[in-house]
Amino acid sequence: MWRYFDFRITLIILVVLVIVGCSEKAQVLVPQSKSSSFSDKLERDSLTAAMPYTSIRFDLPENAYVSLKIYNSRRRQVANLIDNEYFGQPGYYQVGFNASNLGSGTYYYHLVAGRTIRDREVSDIMYQSMKKMLLVK
Numbered sequence: 001m002w003r004y005f006d007f008r009i010t011l012i013i014l015v016v017l018v019i020v021g022c023s024e025k026a027q028v029l030v031p032q033s034k035s036s037s038f039s040d041k042l043e044r045d046s047l048t049a050a051m052p053y054t055s056i057r058f059d060l061p062e063n064a065y066v067s068l069k070i071y072n073s074r075r076r077q078v079a080n081l082i083d084n085e086y087f088g089q090p091g092y093y094q095v096g097f098n099a100s101n102l103g104s105g106t107y108y109y110h111l112v113a114g115r116t117i118r119d120r121e122v123s124d125i126m127y128q129s130m131k132k133m134l135l136v137k
Contacts, residue, residue: 064113
């Protein structure tokens with residue numbers, strides 16, 4: 001019973017964070033990372049017209065500059081969720097993404113974490129990942 005209750009509360013909090021617009025700023029979910037490696041995952045891999053919001057979570061084992069961008073299938077950038085921001089503490093972060101202004105199709109999110117910024121881009125890259133998500137309207 002408690003597990004079911006805890007899951008529902010967590011899900012409600014997650015949905016509220018995404019709808020309120022946490023895409024403006026990444027939120028720290030867990031202050032200290034337990035892992036020693038970078039990781040990221042898409043909270044929902046498909047977006048629908050009824051719920052065009054999703055969350056992208058990533059784990060930073062150390063301080064880093066982060067860039068998180070969304071691209072369409074033609075490799076054009078359609079959103080810039082994190083623009084070379086410095087994350088000064090290790091931890092598990094979450095960024096919301098509202099896809100209500102995009103058409104149906106395949107989109108990709110590209111996460112880059114690095115030690116420095118050069119020419120307005122993350123450099124000295126520690127981690128880089130690109131993953132696919134599907135928007136169905």
